[in-house]
Amino acid sequence: MxxxxxxxxxxxxxxxxxxxxxxxxxxxxxxxxxAGVALPSVAEAAERGGRRPDTDSRRxxxxxxxxxxxxxxxxxxxxxxxxxxxxxxxxxxxxxxxxxxxxxxxxxxxxxxxxxxxxxxxxxxxxxxxxxxxxxxxxxxxxxxxxxxxxxxxxxxxxxxxxxxxxxxxxxxxxxxxxxxxxxxxxxxxxxxxxxxxxxxxxxxxxxxxxxxxxxxxxxxxxxxxxxxxxxxxxxxxxxxxxxxxxxxxxxxxxxxxxxxxxxxxxxxxxxxxxxxxxxxxxxxxxxxxxxxxxxxxxxxxxxxxxxxxxxxxxxxxxxxxxxxxxxxxxxxxxxxxxxxxxxxxxxxxSGFAPVPARPARPVSKMLIPGTAAYWRFEAPVSGTVRDLSGRGNDLTVVSVGGGSLGWSADHHPDQPGHGSLEFQGYKSPLKGAYLRTIDSAPLNSATFRDGYTIEAFYWLPADWDAAHHAWSGLVGRTGRNGSVGTVTDDPDEPLATLSLSDGPGPQWAVHPLNQRQLATNWGDETARETWWHLAVVNDGRHTTMYVQGCPVARNPHAPAIGIASSGRPWLLGGYEYADKIDQILHGRLGDVRIVARALPVSSFMTH
Structure with missing residues (x-):
């Protein structure tokens, strides 16, 4: 009281x-x-002026x-x-x-x-x-x-x-x-x-x-x-x-x-x-x-x-x-x-008298916008292959480490097109869990996105997410060593691209662009546990911008970054490689993931 x-x-x-x-x-x-003296003419002007309230503003x-x-x-x-x-x-x-x-x-x-x-x-x-x-x-x-x-x-x-x-x-x-x-x-x-x-x-x-x-x-x-x-x-x-x-x-x-x-x-x-x-x-x-x-x-x-x-x-x-x-x-x-x-x-x-109705799931066809290179959603438990719903053949297979497996949940971001998510149960030491990787024949493995790209993902972290055991796991990333595409000026064993979660936890996009000899990074702010988040990394063919919940982050570099270097190796969902070996597995839920071979405006993100 x-x-x-x-x-x-x-x-x-x-x-x-x-x-x-x-x-x-x-x-x-x-x-x-x-007291008792009339207010000045500016107040009278105020009486004559003014506008109606903004009835849609949330303030x-x-x-x-x-x-x-x-x-x-x-x-x-x-x-x-x-x-x-x-x-x-x-x-x-x-x-x-x-x-x-x-x-x-x-x-x-x-x-x-x-x-x-x-x-x-x-x-x-x-x-x-x-x-x-x-x-x-x-x-x-x-x-x-x-x-x-x-x-x-x-x-x-x-x-x-x-x-x-x-x-x-x-x-x-x-x-x-x-x-x-x-x-x-x-x-x-x-x-x-x-x-x-x-x-x-x-x-x-x-x-x-x-x-x-x-x-x-x-x-x-x-x-x-x-x-x-x-x-x-x-x-x-x-x-x-x-x-x-x-x-x-x-x-x-x-x-x-x-x-x-x-x-x-x-x-x-x-x-x-x-x-x-x-x-x-x-x-x-x-x-x-x-x-x-x-x-x-x-x-x-x-x-x-x-x-x-x-x-x-x-x-x-x-x-x-x-x-x-x-x-x-x-x-x-x-x-x-x-x-x-x-x-x-x-x-x-x-909610007891005026509950907000849940947004219904949206058809896959609505998500397959021009330029879609891959689209995965998890509306049912994974058994065997996860199909690339874009129809381009970028299917996923499950990789188990230390006897780990993937779970499933009906939980999802309120604006997520598909209603469901995979539960990753990664742990750093000893390394255990399961993740997904594209099949060897996936066209995505060799794509370099020279003209731009948009990578989107929904994620959620549990209350027991702990940096000592779960930091730097990947949400979406490309395998292949940073040094495998030429001489680099930074760590050659980092992967060529990874959208990872730092020890904050907060999102980080680290990528080897075609025009650089080192990784370029975009950093997001810390994101709360037990909350669904939408991430988007957008490259317009020249610069890369990270968005969290449709909002650009502060630490977006201005240096030109063209495309994503490739050594022809698979992409991972929920996994992160270092020196060509799996090093960390996501501990949390992953919802819809979409990769588009062009820069998208915020109005075209999966949340809209």
Whole structure:
């Protein structure tokens, strides 16, 4: 569980996160004046400009605004801080890919008509641009002793369903109008914000459950005014929400609430055994009633993390005019409660209700692109000869060392065309295992690929892979001594070509080009065990580039390297020769392997 001083491993403080956003905010609002004074024309320009979010980007931001009640309190109405935050969202909507804003309630202090009208007018900044957002009633926006069946209120007149009906993110509302749900696209999928009233009635709970049932594959962020009260502690009503709604609905992975202060977090296991992150954020106790601070939840689906930062565009925008003592204290909120990271494996977390369908196997014919010299895949255990599916006769035979054998697994890289892999069980000393070699008559044995080549392979290493016993085994390589094709300036006993795994483990391509008297090498970074990797070595007839997961590595040499020297001897899969003798055998799984006699673009790799 998480406390402000002792964080769970899944929620680590992120020092320095969001500094760029603070600086951009300062630039945006640098000329803003004192409370109640209109923001400068640059902000108005921001309101007129901006673009819609990139719904396919795997990096996007959810903005969260807690209690703004002290800015809208009877005769003390100061919309400028709120307006600054809203305009900030417009200005940085593209840079941060801000997809949605959710307010956590207590928009006003007394729920009076004039207060609601004032904050409603401020939110017009977003309405005029069609920006999606949600609000909900806190205890100060309505009579706190009532639930969502309370009937008409100034809050409902201002922020009822009628306000949102034309927004593309609006999903619907409960019959009473106090509970709403909103759907936005981000990261290539649909997400929901379920915005719930200060107190749910039986009808409210039934409505929320129905919404979730009608969107069974949608991840949900639940917002309400009261839930978390302290570190790992829910309020009585928060516990009711957990017991009656959150715990049994695996879709809800994150909850956000205000009401209490200071900011706190909790993690609880739901009925499915998955973590639910519960966050309290509220700054009304700080300078100028919190100055409409906003939390920015930066989702990164590739890094499986949400980076959270807290900013006050209004205070930062006043810096150019000089800040008072309290503003200087509030200029940046950098404590563990306000700036942190939440680690979530989104695919695994959502797998129970929205599993990612496995990519189906692709026909061999789709892989036989022009120039294919050899193609092997392992969709069944090996017995005897492994056929070259290109039809060019580069068949493979099994070679056993020390009584070793090849196993088989249905496991494979998620983007691998063939669904299956061979299990190599190599060991260095004493040398034991089994590998594959091309038959003596294989045309590949004499091919030199003077005009270029692409060699692709999928591999996976087990947790017990150990450099002392398994390093420098080959995935794909050509036999024949380096010195067998002429005088060399380096080790003559190395093979003419090998795509091997270093002691990192990391991939290395070492090849004797036709135009050199020594081996040329490309090095990849270390690759994790128990993870499937795709490798590609691409030579365009002049230079060679190694790709890992379709991404070029840093250590690609610039020296010209033409073709691959040959002494007419076989190629190996899973084996590595030194001085014409097998020296190491792969310990891991090997998936599809393809060799093409031309340079391929990334878009033509087997992963596409």
């Amino acid at each position: 998480c406390t402000s001083h002792d964080h769970s491993p899944t929620e680590a403080p992120q020092a320095g996160a969001g500094r760029r956003s603070f600086l951009r905010a300062t630039a945006l609002l640098g000329a803003a004046a004192t 996007f931001t959810l903005a969260v605004m807690p209690d703004t009640q002290y800015l809208f309190d009877g005769p003390s109405i100061y919309p400028a801080p709120l307006e600054a935050s809203l305009r900030y969202l417009l200005e940085h909507g593209e840079d941060d890919n801000i997809v949605f804003l959710t307010h956590l309630g207590d928009l006003t202090q007394n729920g009076a008509a004039e207060e609601c009208a004032a904050i409603g007018e401020a939110f017009g900044i977003l309405d005029r641009r069609g920006v999606g957002y949600s609000v909900l009633a806190g205890n100060h926006d309505i009579a706190s002793s009532t639930d969502d069946q309370r009937g008409s209120t100034p809050y409902l007149d201002t922020f009822g369903p009628q306000r949102f009906r034309d927004k593309r993110t609006f999903g619907g509302a409960s019959a009473d109008g106090y509970n709403t749900y909103h759907l936005f696209r981000a990261g290539g999928r649909t997400w929901m914000v379920l915005a719930l009233d200060w107190r749910l009635s039986a009808q409210g709970y039934a409505w929320a459950k129905d919404v979730l049932a009608r969107h069974p594959r949608t991840p949900v962020i639940l917002t309400t005014h009261e839930l978390v009260v302290d570190d790992d502690t829910l309020s009585d009503y928060g516990q009711q929400l957990w017991d009656r709604l959150i715990a049994d609905h695996d879709q809800i992975f994150l909850t956000l609430n205000g009401h209490y202060w200071p900011a706190r977090r909790a993690i609880r296991k739901n009925a499915a055994g998955n973590d639910v992150h519960l966050h309290l954020t509220n700054y009304q106790n700080r300078y100028f009633g919190g100055a409409a601070m906003i939390r920015l939840y930066h989702f990164d689906l590739d890094r499986d993390v949400i980076d959270v930062e807290t900013v006050s565009p209004w205070i930062l925008g006043r810096a150019e005019k000089g800040l008072n003592a309290l503003e200087r204290q509030e200029m940046e909120l950098s404590g563990d409660e306000d700036r942190f990271s939440v680690d979530i494996d989104f695919t695994a977390r959502f």
